[in-house]
Amino acid sequence: MAKRFRRIERADNNPELASLYSEITESGLGDKVPINWFTAQAERPDLLAATWGLTKGVLLQGHLPPTVKQMILIKISTHNQCRYCTALHTSALEAMGVPKEVIDSVTTDLRLSQVPPPQRAMLEFAMKVAREPRSVTDEDFQRLRELGLSEGETMEVAMMGAFANFINTWADVSGIPIEGAEDS
Amino acid sequence: MSRFNQIKRPKGNPELEALYRAAIEAGMEGSEPGVPSNFVTSFSERPDLLASTLGLLKGVVMGGVVPSTVKEMILMAIAMQNDCQYCSVVHTSALEAMGVPTEVIKSCASDPELKQVPPPQRAMIKFGLKTARDPKGVTDEDFRTLRDYGLSDGEIMEVTMLAAAGNLLDTWADVSGITVD
Numbered sequence: 001m002a003k004r005f006r007r008i009e010r011a012d013n014n015p016e017l018a019s020l021y022s023e024i025t026e027s028g029l030g031d032k033v034p035i036n037w038f039t040a041q042a043e044r045p046d047l048l049a050a051t052w053g054l055t056k057g058v059l060l061q062g063h064l065p066p067t068v069k070q071m072i073l074i075k076i077s078t079h080n081q082c083r084y085c086t087a088l089h090t091s092a093l094e095a096m097g098v099p100k101e102v103i104d105s106v107t108t109d110l111r112l113s114q115v116p117p118p119q120r121a122m123l124e125f126a127m128k129v130a131r132e133p134r135s136v137t138d139e140d141f142q143r144l145r146e147l148g149l150s151e152g153e154t155m156e157v158a159m160m161g162a163f164a165n166f167i168n169t170w171a172d173v174s175g176i177p178i179e180g181a182e183d184s
Numbered sequence: 185m186s187r188f189n190q191i192k193r194p195k196g197n198p199e200l201e202a203l204y205r206a207a208i209e210a211g212m213e214g215s216e217p218g219v220p221s222n223f224v225t226s227f228s229e230r231p232d233l234l235a236s237t238l239g240l241l242k243g244v245v246m247g248g249v250v251p252s253t254v255k256e257m258i259l260m261a262i263a264m265q266n267d268c269q270y271c272s273v274v275h276t277s278a279l280e281a282m283g284v285p286t287e288v289i290k291s292c293a294s295d296p297e298l299k300q301v302p303p304p305q306r307a308m309i310k311f312g313l314k315t316a317r318d319p320k321g322v323t324d325e326d327f328r329t330l331r332d333y334g335l336s337d338g339e340i341m342e343v344t345m346l347a348a349a350g351n352l353l354d355t356w357a358d359v360s361g362i363t364v365d
Binding site for chain 1: 187189229232233235237239240242243244248267268315316319320322324327338340344347349351352354356358
């Protein structure tokens with residue numbers, strides 16, 4: 001695959017980009033430089049600002065536990081066969097101290113047998129949202145309610161499903177390499 | 185029937201009030217004067233998620249450098265591809281309001297060859313449709329086609345992001361179960 005978008009690592013000459021980059025790295029999505037998912041958008045700081053705002057609001061903030069959110073992203077990224085996002089969010093979940101058998105269950109076990117039932121229900125709901133939103137039923141909503149999720153929490157699970165597809169799409173079309181492993 | 189509570193007039197909730205005002209100013213008014221569209225009100229319970237979604241809409245859909253008629257055509261074609269009734273109606277109305285000829289709108293909605301759409305726009309719509317349907321299937325040749333029409337990397341990026349946003353908006357409309365305004 002040809003390199004599709006230029007990744008800019010240093011934003012020194014562009015104050016708008018520099019301020020976005022420092023916000024992103026401060027949030028942990030990158031070390032000295034933001035992750036490739038963001039630096040591939042450097043040609044268009046306006047688009048970067050919008051996707052960063054979405055990431056901050058939907059992934060980094062909100063009410064659901066961060067581990068559940070990472071599990072949702074891994075589950076959907078695996079389903080979409082997005083290598084970049086699967087690798088990135090698996091590392092994030094490992095860093096949160098989630099046991100390896102739970103992570104493996106999210107990536108390879110369709111029954112999610114090692115994932116506790118409430119989280120499993122959220123993962124299954126988000127998966128259905130991402131794969132086939134028109135097929136989500138009132139019963140699917142009812143199931144989350146019975147597990148004690150509020151309407152606002154269910155909304156967040158739904159948005160996480162849509163967000164996972166969004167990040168997978170950009171990673172796949174931009175053709176960005178996985179950090180470290182295949183960086184160029 | 186919406187699955188989520190829709191507050192029409194959020195008196196006493198300044199955060200939601202401000203977001204509603206911004207949405208209406210951005211052209212997202214619903215059928216009732218002074219009340220935003222069902223898409224917006226379906227977020228009533230979570231102003232934070234509404235703010236994030238409006239930010240995406242402003243930056244990727246309403247802002248940018250790609251002409252807004254092309255963007256609406258891309259969103260409409262993707263809504264049809266996803267069989268999202270709410271979004272198909274919204275984007276068809278937007279194209280009509282922009283004065284795009286009926287035969288072009290129809291071609292976008294129902295002709296896989298997009299015959300009535302001029303070639304450069306047709307290429308952008310096809311790229312957007314493929315991005316939304318099968319992002320892993322997008323090839324270097326697809327990029328080259330757009331570059332040959334004179335699109336810059338930044339413009340191609342905008343088409344890509346727009347397509348990804350189209351799926352996100354369709355997903356929300358379908359899962360929330362909102363009715364057409």
